[in-house]
Each structure stands twice: as C-alpha cells, then as structure tokens.
Amino acid sequence: xxxxxxxxxxxxxxxxxxxxxxxxxxxxxxxxxxxxxxxxxxxxxxxxxxxxxxxxxxxxxxxxxxxxxxxxxxxxxxxxxxxxxxxxxxxxxxxxxxxxxxxxxxxxxxxxx
Amino acid sequence: xxxxxxxxxxxxxxxxxxxxxxxxxxxxxxxxxxxxxxxxxxxxxxxxxxxxxxxxxxxxxxxxxxxxxxxxxxxxxxxxxxxxxxxxxxxxxxxxxxxxxxxxxxxxxxxxxxxxx
Numbered sequence: 038x039x040x041x042x043x044x045x046x047x048x049x050x051x052x053x054x055x056x057x058x059x060x061x062x063x064x065x066x067x068x069x070x071x072x073x074x075x076x077x078x079x080x081x082x083x084x085x086x087x088x089x090x091x092x093x094x095x096x097x098x099x100x101x102x103x104x105x106x107x108x109x110x111x112x113x114x115x116x117x118x119x120x121x122x123x124x125x126x127x128x129x130x131x132x133x134x135x136x137x138x139x140x141x142x143x144x145x146x147x148x149x150x
Numbered sequence: 151x152x153x154x155x156x157x158x159x160x161x162x163x164x165x166x167x168x169x170x171x172x173x174x175x176x177x178x179x180x181x182x183x184x185x186x187x188x189x190x191x192x193x194x195x196x197x198x199x200x201x202x203x204x205x206x207x208x209x210x211x212x213x214x215x216x217x218x219x220x221x222x223x224x225x226x227x228x229x230x231x232x233x234x235x236x237x238x239x240x241x242x243x244x245x246x247x248x249x250x251x252x253x254x255x256x257x258x259x260x261x262x263x264x265x266x267x
Contacts, residue, residue: 078261140194
C-alpha cells in the first residue's frame with residue numbers, strides 16, 4: 038500500500054485562489070518531498086522539507102510538516118492556470134534504500150482561468 | 151537543474167514483441183536510477199532500483215525476467231519489456247539520483263507511453 042495518502046483526490050479552483058493539498062504518511066521519516074506532474078509527463082521536484090522543519094517556502098509554494106500527526110500540506114498561493122497538474126508527496130521508503138521513494142496517491146489540481 | 155531524458159517518448163508494439171526504453175542523465179552521473187510504472191490516474195509504483203555496474207533490485211511482484219534492466223554506465227539505464235502483453239501498457243518513468251543532490255531528491259525523465267496491441 039502507498040505510504041502517502043493525499044486529499045483531496047481532485048481539486049478545482051478559480052485562478053487567483055489558493056490551493057491546499059494534504060498528505061498523510063504512516064512511518065517515521067527524515068524528509069518529505071512534493072512533486073508535480075503535468076499530464077502525460079514526468080515529475081518535477083518542487084520542494085523538500087526535513088523532519089526538523091515545520092514550514093518551508095519556495096516562491097508561491099508553502100509546505101508544512103507535522104511529524105506528530107504524520108502529515109504535510111502544500112499550499113499554492115495565487116494560483117494560475119499553468120498550475121494545473123497532479124501533485125504528489127513522496128517519502129523515503131521504510132526499510133529500503135534511503136534513496137527509494139514512496140509516492141502518495143496524488144491530488145489532481147485544476148485551475149480554471 | 152539536472153536533466154534526465156527518456157527514449158522513446160511513446161511506443162506502440164504488437165503483443166509478444168520486446169520493447170527497449172532508454173533513460174539517460176544528460177548533465178550528471180547517476181549513481182542510481184529507478185524505474186517506475188504509472189497506470190492512468192494512479193500514482194507511481196517503483197518497479198526496480200538500478201545501480202551502475204550491478205544487478206537491479208526488483209520490487210515484489212515485478213518479474214525480473216520480463217522487465218530486464220541494464221545500467222551499463224553512469225549516464226544510461228535501459229528497461230526492456232520482453233514479450234509484451236496488453237496489460238503491460240502503461241506509462242514508464244525513470245528517475246536518477248546523484249550524490250550531488252540533496253539526499254533523496256530524484257530527477258525524473260519525461261516518461262515513455264507504452265501501448266501493446
């Protein structure tokens with residue numbers, strides 16, 4: 038089963054609004070990453086947050102991590118139509134190579150112009 | 151940032167034939183490459199981990215004789231789907247890791263869409 042589960046599965050918003058996606062995981066981690074995937078394309082790394090960090094920013098992205106709740110959120114502010122994509126959280130796989138990742142189920146974001 | 155390419159970007163083949171997919175790291179040496187499979191509207195599932203010069207490590211349920219992986223150099227890994235069947239139709243994505251990146255960040259190729267008729 039997937040280490041990470043994301044909600045919502047799908048999110049549709051108007052351009053200019055903020056989009057928030059959540060990710061929950063089951064085991065202890067030392068970091069959590071968010072990736073973006075445009076339809077039919079590969080993944081693009083967005084941001085990595087370490088277990089000793091609570092919040093991290095990158096441009097219009099804000100990621101939070103709550104290790105006590107085993108959850109993370111990705112906030113995209115002032116969304117644009119070009120932000121339409123699937124967003125996945127990923128965590129190092131328990132018991133595997135430190136470089137192996139387990140991906141969440143993903144959130145499909147649609148930003149309407 | 152680091153660039154990973156895949157070739158071909160899409161391929162259609164007849165059932166029973168073999169298909170080779172290439173994954174190249176263009177501007178860095180990839181210590182480790184990963185192969186994923188993604189079915190429509192689903193997440194990525196790791197198929198195998200490939201280290202240069204050694205045998206690939208396959209995930210449970212992935213047939214190593216069906217999905218042949220060769221990581222012959224630090225910039226090239228290949229995945230060969232042997233005797234492909236329609237159920238092998240999927241989106242195959244590779245990723246590469248190098249010691250120059252943050253510990254667990256991977257760089258992904260653009261993916262290869264395989265359709266088996």
